Amino acid sequence: ETGVTQTPRHLVMGMTNKKSLKCEQHLGHNAMYWYKQSAKKPLELMFVYSLEERVENNSVPSRFSPECPNSSHLFLHLHTLQPEDSALYLCASSQVGISYNEQFFGPGTRLTVL
Amino acid sequence: AQTVTQSQPEMSVQEAETVTLSCTYDTSESDYYLFWYKQPPSRQMILVIRQEAYKQQNATENRFSVNFQKAAKSFSLKISDSQLGDAAMYFCAYRRVNTGTASKLTFGTGTRLQVTL
Numbered sequence A: 001e002t003g004v005t006q007t008p009r010h011l012v013m014g015m016t017n018k019k020s021l022k023c024e025q026h027l028g029h030n031a032m033y034w035y036k037q038s039a040k041k042p043l044e045l046m047f048v049y050s051l052e053e054r055v056e057n058n059s060v061p062s063r064f065s066p067e068c069p070n071s072s073h074l075f076l077h078l079h080t081l082q083p084e085d086s087a088l089y090l091c092a093s094s095q096v097g098i099s100y101n102e103q104f105f106g107p108g109t110r111l112t113v114l
Numbered sequence B: 001a002q003t004v005t006q007s008q009p010e011m012s013v014q015e016a017e018t019v020t021l022s023c024t025y026d027t028s029e030s031d032y033y034l035f036w037y038k039q040p041p042s043r044q045m046i047l048v049i050r051q052e053a054y055k056q057q058n059a060t061e062n063r064f065s066v067n068f069q070k071a072a073k074s075f076s077l078k079i080s081d082s083q084l085g086d087a088a089m090y091f092c093a094y095r096r097v098n099t100g101t102a103s104k105l106t107f108g109t110g111t112r113l114q115v116t117l
Helices: none
Strands: A004-009 A008-011 A020-026 A032-039 A044-050 A054-055 A065-069 A073-079 A088-094 A110-114 B003-005 B010-014 B019-021 B024-026 B032-039 B046-052 B064-069 B074-078 B086-095 B110-116
Touching: A004 A088, A008 A020, A020 A088, A032 A073, A054 A065, A073 B003, A110 B032, B003 B086, B010 B019, B019 B046, B019 B110, B024 B064, B024 B074, B032 B064, B046 B064, B046 B074, B074 B086
Parallel strands: A008 A110, B010 B110
Antiparallel strands: A004 A020, A020 A073, A032 A044, A032 A088, A044 A054, A065 A073, A088 A110, B003 B024, B019 B074, B032 B046, B032 B086, B064 B074, B086 B110
């Protein structure tokens, strides 16, 4: 369970705050992902980085800003969020180029926007 | 676009019994991957079992097995000899075959499995 770590595990922020979520993978993978998990909805893919380049952005509002400084670290910068952004944010990593390209997930950050 | 449907929001099984979780999907692709992920109350999502569509043999991992019906686009998960530790949310997921790029998983809404004594 320590292959992909996320900090903080819980975050409460006001609508005018700026905060960042951090993800680190220790698996030697070359792709990283941000997902949003809301109750009773499928996991929503937000961003994908492959070889440190953003390869997918699923029409996520600009108040979410990802950053991938290297293949082991991924950040999600948050600013002027809305209450509907409250959710569990999951990070995942995978190794592009192998058959299953299985994604390994972190424990998530539970975000509450007041 | 691909979609994944899990029609059972909640299921319950007695310890040591067998339970089957349903999953159907929609795709026009002929080759793809299917996965079952487990998310325990601690929230870390872990892979339970995976299946490649071109393989007709159903995947098995210890007490977990799948019933893959390609024509029906069905991918159910069977848990045998259920244990208290099996209690979790179970997500079915689909991915196209594209080994050269980062994978995009399409998830279902999940089934919450309770295990009772």
